[in-house]
Amino acid sequence: MIKLSTPEEVAQWAERERRERSKFDFTVTMCAGTGCQTAASPAVIEAMRDELNRLGLHNKVKIRTTGCHGFCEQGPLMVIEPGNIFYRTVRPEDVAEIVSSTLSNNEVVERLCYVDPVSGERIATESDIPFYKAQDRTLLRQNRLVDPCRIEDYIAIGGYSALVKVLTSMKPDEVISQIKESGLRGRGGGGYPTGRKWEQCRAAPADEKYVICNADEGDPGAYMDRSVLEGNPHSVLEGMLIGAFAIGARKGYIYVRKEYPLAVEHSKKAIEQAVEVGLLGENVLGSGLSFEVKVARGAGAFVCGESTALMASVEGKVGEPRPKDVHTVEEGLYGKPTNLNNVETWANVPGIINEGAQLFAAKGTAKSKGTKIFALTGMVKNTGLVEVPMGTPLRHIIFDIGGGAANGNAIKAVQTGGPSGGCLPVDKFDLPVDFEALSEAGSMVGSGGMVVMDESTCMVDVARYFLAFLQDESCGKCVPCRIGLDRMLEIVTDITEGRGTMKQLDLLEDVAETVQIASLCALGKTAPNPVLSTLKYFRPEYEAHINEKRCPAGVCRALITYSIDPEKCTGCGACLRACPHDAIDGNKKELHSIDQNTCQKCGICRDECKFDAVLVE
Amino acid sequence: MSAVQYPAVLDAVEGCPADLIEVLQDIQTECSYLPEDALRAVSEKLSVPLIEVFRAANFFKAFTLVPRGRHLITVCQGTACHVRGASRLLDAVSGLLEVSPGETTGDGAFTLEAVNCLGACALGPVLVMDGRCYAHMTPDKLRRLIARTIKQDEEGSAND
Numbered sequence: 178m179i180k181l182s183t184p185e186e187v188a189q190w191a192e193r194e195r196r197e198r199s200k201f202d203f204t205v206t207m208c209a210g211t212g213c214q215t216a217a218s219p220a221v222i223e224a225m226r227d228e229l230n231r232l233g234l235h236n237k238v239k240i241r242t243t244g245c246h247g248f249c250e251q252g253p254l255m256v257i258e259p260g261n262i263f264y265r266t267v268r269p270e271d272v273a274e275i276v277s278s279t280l281s282n283n284e285v286v287e288r289l290c291y292v293d294p295v296s297g298e299r300i301a302t303e304s305d306i307p308f309y310k311a312q313d314r315t316l317l318r319q320n321r322l323v324d325p326c327r328i329e330d331y332i333a334i335g336g337y338s339a340l341v342k343v344l345t346s347m348k349p350d351e352v353i354s355q356i357k358e359s360g361l362r363g364r365g366g367g368g369y370p371t372g373r374k375w376e377q378c379r380a381a382p383a384d385e386k387y388v389i390c391n392a393d394e395g396d397p398g399a400y401m402d403r404s405v406l407e408g409n410p411h412s413v414l415e416g417m418l419i420g421a422f423a424i425g426a427r428k429g430y431i432y433v434r435k436e437y438p439l440a441v442e443h444s445k446k447a448i449e450q451a452v453e454v455g456l457l458g459e460n461v462l463g464s465g466l467s468f469e470v471k472v473a474r475g476a477g478a479f480v481c482g483e484s485t486a487l488m489a490s491v492e493g494k495v496g497e498p499r500p501k502d503v504h505t506v507e508e509g510l511y512g513k514p515t516n517l518n519n520v521e522t523w524a525n526v527p528g529i530i531n532e533g534a535q536l537f538a539a540k541g542t543a544k545s546k547g548t549k550i551f552a553l554t555g556m557v558k559n560t561g562l563v564e565v566p567m568g569t570p571l572r573h574i575i576f577d578i579g580g581g582a583a584n585g586n587a588i589k590a591v592q593t594g595g596p597s598g599g600c601l602p603v604d605k606f607d608l609p610v611d612f613e614a615l616s617e618a619g620s621m622v623g624s625g626g627m628v629v630m631d632e633s634t635c636m637v638d639v640a641r642y643f644l645a646f647l648q649d650e651s652c653g654k655c656v657p658c659r660i661g662l663d664r665m666l667e668i669v670t671d672i673t674e675g676r677g678t679m680k681q682l683d684l685l686e687d688v689a690e691t692v693q694i695a696s697l698c699a700l701g702k703t704a705p706n707p708v709l710s711t712l713k714y715f716r717p718e719y720e721a722h723i724n725e726k727r728c729p730a731g732v733c734r735a736l737i738t739y740s741i742d743p744e745k746c747t748g749c750g751a752c753l754r755a756c757p758h759d760a761i762d763g764n765k766k767e768l769h770s771i772d773q774n775t776c777q778k779c780g781i782c783r784d785e786c787k788f789d790a791v792l793v794e
Numbered sequence: 795m796s797a798v799q800y801p802a803v804l805d806a807v808e809g810c811p812a813d814l815i816e817v818l819q820d821i822q823t824e825c826s827y828l829p830e831d832a833l834r835a836v837s838e839k840l841s842v843p844l845i846e847v848f849r850a851a852n853f854f855k856a857f858t859l860v861p862r863g864r865h866l867i868t869v870c871q872g873t874a875c876h877v878r879g880a881s882r883l884l885d886a887v888s889g890l891l892e893v894s895p896g897e898t899t900g901d902g903a904f905t906l907e908a909v910n911c912l913g914a915c916a917l918g919p920v921l922v923m924d925g926r927c928y929a930h931m932t933p934d935k936l937r938r939l940i941a942r943t944i945k946q947d948e949e950g951s952a953n954d
Contacts, residue, residue, distance in 0.1 A: 211913065211914050211927065212914055212916055212917050212929070214927070215914060215917060215920070215927040215928065215929045216917075216929060249914075249916035249917060250916055250917075252917075394913065395910070395911065396911070397871075397872030397873045397874070397875075397876075397910050397911035397915075398872055398873035398874045398911065398915050399911075399913075399915070400913040400914065400915055400916075403913045435819060435856055436909070436911075436912055436913060437913060473815075473816065474815075474816065474819055476815050476818070476819055476854035476855070476856040476857065477854050477855030477856040477909075478853065478854050478855060479910065490815055491812070492811075492812050493810075493811050493812040493813060493814035493815055493816075493840075493842070493850075494814070494846075494850070495846075495849055495850050495853045496853065496854070552874075552915055552916070553916075554873075554874035554915040554916050554918065555873070555874050555877045555878070556877060556878070560874075560915070560916035560917075561916045562916075592873060595873070626873065626874075626915070628873045628874050628877060628915075630877055633877075634877050639873075639877075642873070642876055643873075646910060649910075650910070652853075755933060755934060755937075756889075757885050757886045757887075757888070757889020757890055757933065758885070758889050759889075777885060777889075779881070779882050779885035779886075780879070780882060781882050781885060781886060781933045784879070784882070784932065784933070785933075785934065
């Protein structure tokens with residue numbers, strides 16, 4: 178690999194890479210993000226490579242293995258350029274036809290095209306698919322253009338040109354004022370203005386400073402950071418380099434949770450390559466900037482998403498937060514000024530520098546600027562990663578991009594912001610995704626998880642679910658969080674198990690308020706949100722559990738009974754074979770029955786029955 | 795604990811307390827748990843009091859102090875998987891193998907684990923078995939996966 182010693186060489190290298198790219202007639206872009214890998218995309222890539230070699234086409238067709246394209250529901254995904262041809266659920270056995278039709282004769286393989294579930298129309302090009310069309314994929318679109326393990330690819334699309342611009346023509350203060358002007362706010366959940374944070378860290382006097390990338394994405398239901406770091410790690414590194422220059426840091430860490438092995442691997446590889454070509458290390462591009470980055474693996478503690486806990490863990494200690502009367506920008510890692518931003522925040526930096534703060538600030542609302550990536554999941558047709566300008570209404574994301582309800586049930590809520598966020602009912606779906614608007618409604622933008630819930634979801638169970646999660650993840654250092662969450666979980670469990678009283682609801686709200694006010698860190702301070710938002714918007718569901726001992730969604734196990742409809746049961750035995758608890762009895766072709774004493778009410782029988790003969794009451 | 799379990803990764807370790815979490819992760823990966831001997835050695839090599847080493851080993855979810863089974867089934871209980879019925883996967887495994895999350899079957903073949911999010915939320919319910927991720931999982935698919943694994947194990951031992 179080449180060694181870059183001047184800023185000019187970056188642009189020259191990019192030019193060479195682009196010339197190299199133009200030698201190919203076609204580029205087959207294959208998603209190998211975690212989702213598509215699960216759906217066997219590596220086997221498709223292998224098959225494509227073999228077929229091209231067999232036909233002697235390997236010099237004409239370039240295969241690019243990339244990170245997540247976002248439309249995970251339809252994986253494995255393949256896009257062929259030129260033409261923007263989009264194929265979904267591609268199997269190794271489809272490869273021969275793709276090569277003989279599309280790559281040899283410019284013909285589209287119709288059966289591999291996406292069919293719009295609303296119009297029934299077959300759509301051949303990626304840009305025409307409603308899921309993509311309705312988005313503004315400023316960050317995510319880069320994923321499709323680069324192989325995350327090849328720095329050359331990032332260079333070819335103009336990577337590290339923002340760093341060059343900063344090193345050759347800007348002063349640290351100018352960089353900070355650009356970031357401030359852009360209105361970029363922390364994408365990890367806090368929404369703190371990034372430029373202001375940089376400014377404070379720069380102003381803090383110290384002989385040593387650190388920058389950290391927080392990739393400890395612990396929110397269940399969120400995987401944006403994973404996809405950015407896995408799919409385009411150099412964009413994060415470039416952001417960190419620019420941050421280090423502006424702040425005056427010489428060392429950085431990428432803190433990745435170990436549940437993301439691909440993100441760990443790709444970050445390490447990106448660092449190695451950047452060091453090798455001279456974009457990291459001593460005297461970067463002869464500018465005098467020296468910066469090194471290490472990867473630290475998170476060992477599975479949700480509280481480590483909290484800055485002070487994360488820093489303790491990087492120091493090799495137990496991940497417990499500390500009071501923030503002195504901010505981490507003054508005393509952070511090893512007691513030195515430390516600037517911590519999340520993956521998506523860092524990845525936004527090169528674009529702001531290259532294209533200007535105004536362009537970034539032109540998107541969004543008065544106080545929330547730019548685009549934001551959301552992980553759209555749950556009971557919605559098109560699940561995947563969605564990038565939209567801040568201020569986009571929830572309804573647009575869930576219905577226009579997400580395609581609405583997945584299986585006939587009516588959508589009743591969306592949970593945003595993970596365990597720190599809340600559940601918003603359908604009549605709030607016109608709210609814009611904006612830091613302030615969602616907070617006022619009792620939820621939050623958070624890191625960007627968006628879990629859609631329908632009639633089959635019990636909102637009291639959702640509250641219990643989050644409390645159980647948070648009680649388990651509470652580090653236990655401060656009393657309000659440790660004891661408060663315990664008591665709250667006790668009360669909500671009572672309600673889901675039919676022992677709840679209306680009086681307990683008042684107590685629940687009381688305790689929630691105390692936990693909010695008195696907890697040490699954001700984990701505790703925001704922990705009551707799921708409970709309070711469900712109480713606010715779905716109180717009738719709580720009341721049905723308490724007063725009628727009934728779970729309207731048929732979820733809470735203590736309040737429901739499964740039985741078999743004698744009219745519909747054909748005696749096929751599917752439920753009997755499926756029941757993990759041996760609670761179903763019956764001879765072949767005769768009516769089956771459920772032994773209520775043995776039944777654990779898991780509902781597997783109901784899922785398995787093809788005749789709708791299992792009833793839940 | 796026998797000397798065989800002394801992890802090779804410790805040979806390269808140099809005495810810096812900040813490396814504690816990283817070193818413990820390497821040992822966990824190599825041994826599939828943290829043997830007591832190894833923790834004592836870590837304490838000495840990194841100059842971290844043994845009680846702090848144990849505290850970290852207990853604090854982080856990635857660490858276990860008891861050996862895991864030959865096959866590790868990790869069932870995601872993240873929100874997206876939860877609303878799509880992930881708890882049924884736990885029912886299916888516990889019914890079939892008679893273990894609760896965190897437990898290992900008596901023959902040491904399977905360990906069942908429930909985790910808070912694997913970050914493959916669009917594909918829920920998901921689970922990871924022996925490092926491979928399975929999407930859109932159902933109790934029925936899981937039953938067949940386990941049956942297949944048991945069969946492969948039996949054939950493997952028959953060939954030995």
